[in-house]
Amino acid sequence: MAIEKFNILTSTCVPLPAENVDTDQIIPARFLKATSREGFGENLFRDWRYDKDNTPRKEFVLNSPEYSGKILVAGRNFGSGSSREHAAWAIFDYGFRVVVSSFFADIFKNNAMNNGLLPVQVSANFLKNIFNEIEKDSQAQLEIHLEKQEIRLLSTGEREKFEINAYKKLCFLNGYDDIDFLLSKKEKIIAFEQQRGG
Amino acid sequence: MVDSVQDGPDVLYIDRHYIHEVTSPQAFSGLRKRGISLFRPERTLATADHNIPTQHQELPIREKLSRIQVETLSENCKEFDVELYGLGHPHNGIVHVIGAELGFTQPGMTIVCGDSHTSTHGAFGSIAFGIGTSEVEMVFASQCVLQPKPKKMRINIEGALGKAVTSKDIILYIISQISASGATGYFVEYAGSTIRSLSMEARMTICNMSIEMGARGGLIAPDEITFDYMNGREFAPKDADWDSAVESWKLLQTEPDAVFDKELYYRAEDIHPMITYGTNPGMGTAIDGNIPKLEEIPADEQPSFKKALEYMNFVPGMKLAEHPIDYVFLGSCTNGRIEDIRAFASLVKGKKKAGNVTAWIVPGSKQVEKQAYEEGLAEILEQAGFEFRQPGCSACLAMNEDKIPAGKYSVSTSNRNFEGRQGPGARTLLASPLTAAAAAVTGKITNPADLL
Numbered sequence: 001m002a003i004e005k006f007n008i009l010t011s012t013c014v015p016l017p018a019e020n021v022d023t024d025q026i027i028p029a030r031f032l033k034a035t036s037r038e039g040f041g042e043n044l045f046r047d048w049r050y051d052k053d054n055t056p057r058k059e060f061v062l063n064s065p066e067y068s069g070k071i072l073v074a075g076r077n078f079g080s081g082s083s084r085e086h087a088a089w090a091i092f093d094y095g096f097r098v099v100v101s102s103f104f105a106d107i108f109k110n111n112a113m114n115n116g117l118l119p120v121q122v123s124a125n126f127l128k129n130i131f132n133e134i135e136k137d138s139q140a141q142l143e144i145h146l147e148k149q150e151i152r153l154l155s156t157g158e159r160e161k162f163e164i165n166a167y168k169k170l171c172f173l174n175g176y177d178d179i180d181f182l183l184s185k186k187e188k189i190i191a192f193e194q195q196r197g198g
Numbered sequence: 199m200v201d202s203v204q205d206g207p208d209v210l211y212i213d214r215h216y217i218h219e220v221t222s223p224q225a226f227s228g229l230r231k232r233g234i235s236l237f238r239p240e241r242t243l244a245t246a247d248h249n250i251p252t253q254h255q256e257l258p259i260r261e262k263l264s265r266i267q268v269e270t271l272s273e274n275c276k277e278f279d280v281e282l283y284g285l286g287h288p289h290n291g292i293v294h295v296i297g298a299e300l301g302f303t304q305p306g307m308t309i310v311c312g313d314s315h316t317s318t319h320g321a322f323g324s325i326a327f328g329i330g331t332s333e334v335e336m337v338f339a340s341q342c343v344l345q346p347k348p349k350k351m352r353i354n355i356e357g358a359l360g361k362a363v364t365s366k367d368i369i370l371y372i373i374s375q376i377s378a379s380g381a382t383g384y385f386v387e388y389a390g391s392t393i394r395s396l397s398m399e400a401r402m403t404i405c406n407m408s409i410e411m412g413a414r415g416g417l418i419a420p421d422e423i424t425f426d427y428m429n430g431r432e433f434a435p436k437d438a439d440w441d442s443a444v445e446s447w448k449l450l451q452t453e454p455d456a457v458f459d460k461e462l463y464y465r466a467e468d469i470h471p472m473i474t475y476g477t478n479p480g481m482g483t484a485i486d487g488n489i490p491k492l493e494e495i496p497a498d499e500q501p502s503f504k505k506a507l508e509y510m511n512f513v514p515g516m517k518l519a520e521h522p523i524d525y526v527f528l529g530s531c532t533n534g535r536i537e538d539i540r541a542f543a544s545l546v547k548g549k550k551k552a553g554n555v556t557a558w559i560v561p562g563s564k565q566v567e568k569q570a571y572e573e574g575l576a577e578i579l580e581q582a583g584f585e586f587r588q589p590g591c592s593a594c595l596a597m598n599e600d601k602i603p604a605g606k607y608s609v610s611t612s613n614r615n616f617e618g619r620q621g622p623g624a625r626t627l628l629a630s631p632l633t634a635a636a637a638a639v640t641g642k643i644t645n646p647a648d649l650l
Contacts, residue, residue: 019502020478021380024616029595033249033263035270037331047618050603075502080412080478081616082595083314084221085330106382108315108329108413114332135225151551165346167206178332179232182340185201186210189237189342192200192211 003116009097010143011155012069014061015134018141022081023076023108027090029082040086041093066138071098073130073142075150088112098144100151101137102127114170114178120144120151124158129153145170200342207344213307213567214319215242215337216293217250217280219271220597221312224275227337236278238341243276243302244282247292249597253586255285269429272500275380277562278338289432289565291589294318294531299565301431305420305447309644310337311556315531315613317408320417321401322424323450325385325416329407348414349459351384352452355392364541366533366611366630368392369407370472372464382412384460385458387452392466393418398427399537406532407613408477410600417474473518473644474615474628476506481615483518485633485645491515494534509617511535511605511624517629518643525608526557526638527620528631533611536569539633543575545635545649549581552641558600560592584638 031043048060056063072091079087079103088111091099097117104112104122112119123131133140133155141154146169152159170176182189201209217225222244229235236242251636266343268285274280277579283289289296294315296301298644303319309326310316312334319326333343355370356626371589373380386408392509401418408416426446428434434441470484481503483489492514506515528534539561551557559579561567567589568574593600594612596619604623611634615626629637632646641647 017501018505022616024595024614028618028622029248029597032220032597033267035267036227037224037453038300047622052622077382077412080378081314081409081614083312083328083330085224085312085332088330103379103382105379105412107409111330111332114330138503143384152499161498165206167203167344179228179336179339182209182342183234183335185340185342187212188209189340190199191569 002177003171006097006116006118006172007146008144009070010141011071012067012075012139012141013130013134014067014069015131016072016074017131019075020077020080023079023087024081026079026087026100027084030180032084032086035054039093041095044090046132055181070096070097071100071142071144072096072126073134074142076101076102076103076124078104079112080105083107083111085111085115088115088117092117092198100127100130101140113171116172118144118146118172120162121158122151126158129156129158131149151173201345210345211240211340211342212310212337212646214302214309215299215429216297216309216311216316216597217242217244217334218293218313219246219267220336221331223267223270223274223419224331226278228335229278229338232339234339236280239279241341242296242338244271244280245290245293245296246271246594249590250285250590251598252558252590252592252600255588261599264341281335289566291565292534292591294402294406295562295566296532299431299563300323301428301434304428304434304443305424306450307389309637310343312463314409315406316405317413317415318402318531320405320408320415321398323417323420323447325415327419328409330557346384349383350391351381351413351460351462351465352387352458353462354390354463355466357386357392358392358437359392359466359469362471362645362650363469363630364630364632365396365403367469367472368477369566370398370474370628371406371469372409373407373480374472376462378410378413378478379412380480381408384413386413386416388416388418389452389633394421397537399535402535403532408481410613438550452599469472469634471630471647473633473643474626475510475512475518476503477509477615477617478506479613479628481506482628485629488511488515489516519645521643522554523627523637523642524555524606526555526634527560527593527601527608527610527612528565528634529558529560529562529592531562531591532558532613533631534589536566538611539566539570539575540573541631542635545577545632545646546582546584546639547578549582549639551638554641556636557584558587558593558608559576560587561589563589582639593620595619596624602626607642611636616625
């Protein structure tokens with residue numbers, strides 16, 4: 001078992017400037033009834049994307065023919081609320097591989113990384129510039145370079161470094177999985193239990 | 199802590215793992231794919247709570263997908279040898295209600311669950327936090343999770359609470375002060391004389407909502423109130439073990455010279471009965487107060503503020519008191535315990551539910567339900583015109599049939615007022631059980647202090 005390997009991605013973006021986008025918006029609770037990980041992309045941002053009678057809402061960005069790509073660019077405090085990993089699954093399943101924001105909620109960030117969806121945290125200013133560039137040209141592209149931990153706006157050349165812990169970076173670059181890592185620690189875990197028990 | 203990864207997270211051993219039907223099936227499937235079993239099944243406890251009906255639990259679940267999800271939990275628990283308190287079991291209930299009332303949660307433990315409100319258990323002085331399904335699988339496989347070290351925050355509250363002010367008001371007040379992301383990246387300790395005076399159930403309400411300001415977890419140092427609550431509970435240590443456990447729990451105190459990354463101070467007298475008016479839990483105000491005016495909101499937050507008020511059909515600057523409401527929900531892992539039902543019943547006793555209000559009173563567990571009948575609370579509620587239902591998460595997240603219709607106002611004792619949280623288009627106003635009771639009998643937003 002492994003996550004998808006990731007190093008460099010250049011793509012157009014889907015802009016979602018709303019702030020505090022919570023996981024109930026990303027995937028409403030009524031769609032959490034499945035017992036598998038697949039197919040959640042269909043209901044990504046369900047209540048913003050569709051009317052009550054399932055007609056796509058023209059004004060919502062995922063329904064706009066103008067915007068597409070593998071990078072979702074979102075306002076600050078993205079992924080707050082419920083711990084449902086279904087939110088990360090839905091974003092990945094829809095086709096995104098990176099979410100860029102100026103601030104992520106903790107649990108969402110972990111969930112994303114455990115599924116090969118890279119959260120890239122940028123400064124508020126850089127985020128504003130990305131939104132501006134996309135507004136000017138919907139085909140504006142971002143380049144994410146994980147090895148260098150750098151994000152670059154191709155149209156302006158503006159770049160910024162982003163943080164990721166070294167272990168997680170290695171997981172993304174090599175497609176490693178936390179569970180394999182933890183299973184490799186079994187002896188240490190058993191020693192820990194015995195030491196505490198005694 | 200078992201081990202440290204260089205430049206990475208720590209390997210944290212987990213003492214207690216709670217699971218439920220919604221965030222566990224994919225983790226069990228993962229084990230199956232890897233061909234491994236649960237490493238320490240005795241440390242995991244399962245319940246069905248998120249996706250179950252709150253009426254006619256004795257009948258098969260009508261909705262097919264919900265039924266399959268609950269059945270899948272039963273099959274998984276059987277196959278992997280996990281103790282399950284399923285539908286109808288006398289120990290069944292909301293995961294964060296039963297964990298505490300059974301004494302499975304104990305001071306000093308590390309506790310996780312695939313649910314963000316796991317922070318509830320921090321009320322016992324445990325390290326408790328919510329995890330995602332991949333992490334549920336990690337705990338299944340290794341009894342460990344990988345955790346980066348959080349920053350530490352302490353929130354101090356001093357003084358006596360005013361009339362009709364409850365622990366729910368304390369936490370709604372704190373979140374309104376620091377915002378829905380004000381504690382992201384932190385673990386929070388709640389301290390001060392006000393916190394020390396609270397019952398365990400009231401403390402759980404506060405720790406429960408730590409996540410609503412972004413905190414990974416919240417905790418309160420254990421004391422005599424904690425030990426009195428725990429003594430005699432099903433899984434609490436017994437006899438000589440109890441005495442030695444209490445001795446070790448007494449050591450779980452923050453050192454006087456401990457340094458926090460951030461420290462905040464509030465006065466209890468500044469806290470009034472609270473209510474939220476927007477679409478995140480940080481958008482709250484004193485119930486007699488007004489929604490902020492647009493110019494009081496920082497420019498870069500104005501678009502979100504406007505969007506939220508549009509959804510709620512409120513206008514900036516308006517007064518909240520007297521605004522008519524349609525639904526009242528008492529329940530959830532935040533306020534579904536016996537003290538919450540007692541508080542609600544004490545206010546509605548001898549009064550009648552307002553004609554324009556639909557109200558659902560949902561106990562947090564079978565034990566709470568049983569106790570409410572034994573104490574005569576169910577009878578008081580029914581005489582006042584309220585529906586006393588069976589336990590579950592219910593309208594807190596509206597995964598089952600308990601949905602608030604679009605456009606309706608719901609005064610809810612739950613923890614989230616996100617768009618559509620209680621049903622597509624539903625408008626949620628978070629408040630305490632007393633405030634919910636006051637709204638239920640008057641049919642409008644009402645300061646409960648005026649009715650007590």
